[in-house]
Amino acid sequence: MASEAIEKLIVALNRLPGIGAKSARRLTLEMLTWDTDEVRELADLMVDVKTRVRRCSICFNLTEIEPCSVCSDTRRDRSSVMVIDFIGDLLAFERTGLYRGLYHVLDGRISPLDGIGPEDLNISQLLHRLRQGEIREVILANGPTVEGDATAQYLSQCLTPFEVSVTQIARGLPVGSDLALADQVTLSRALEGRREY
């Protein structure tokens, strides 16, 4: 490569998830066609996000204010807490606009193979919230994987001492999917979870 600066940028972009060597080259060549001010703006936004965005001390949502806009929104239902594995899951639920309760981000799933145990997740902070007594329902929205299931099972045990209703979001066929192509486990969960029509 003709330029060390180009080479370095390609290597750095290549570290991002989903950005292979070819994409990194393409992005670098694209940025070279932008105005310097445009590239500087993007670079500043990247640093901005790191310096301005924090985790909410209550629910571990991403936020610029403390507590986050969900936790401080008085119109939301403070008796319901949805437990999710990752920030991205919270954002996905917020995009639906359907859930009006609070969240709790665990920041992971129990996974012995990866050396991730319950003590690595934000579980003690969840139990601390429950001890305040305001919460009436805990909705388990862990990912539909072996690790998500293990996490949900562990949580349900932790929650037994509390007078809260513990529910789990439905497993079933994704809307718009092809029943013939669904895997056996999804089909069996869809059957188990059948409801009065």
Add this chain to the structure above:
Amino acid sequence: MASEAIEKLIVALNRLPGIGAKSARRLTLEMLTWDTDEVRELADLMVDVKTRVRRCSICFNLTEIEPCSVCSDTRRDRSSVMVIDFIGDLLAFERTGLYRGLYHVLDGRISPLDGIGPEDLNISQLLHRLRQGEIREVILANGPTVEGDATAQYLSQCLTPFEVSVTQIARGLPVGSDLALADQVTLSRALEGRREY
């Protein structure tokens, strides 16, 4: 979205080629897991590339020095110039390590539908190089598309006054491809371009 900084970064990343809304969200969440120093390093590399990288005044290659490392390399064959449409094509040829001559980047292809005429390409600069008298062969390596063909044809007309051999890189079946799946035009070009075995 909980944070304006996050929202702005997603919108900015979304402007990059091949980065959709989902990828932009994913990249933003990934950067939030990096150390601030790592994000700052990537941001600095982006600005660096814009401030340090220029176009070579002779061949329009990307370079930090003037003229570029190809044009100033005395071991390269200065009697041969390969004409290519875009910088990315030059980098692709350099990666093969097989071509030892010089380049000339046109920065586009003739495309009347997009309002791109010969005057928008670096053609006069190529003719200026030819008038120096050192060049003996011009290799047309324009892209194998209608626009690339139109550009090659236009160039070949411009080159008739010069005592240079004008060649074009071969059109044919890409190595490893399936003959049964090749399109008719590629097959007919492969047949036309057949060589003694």
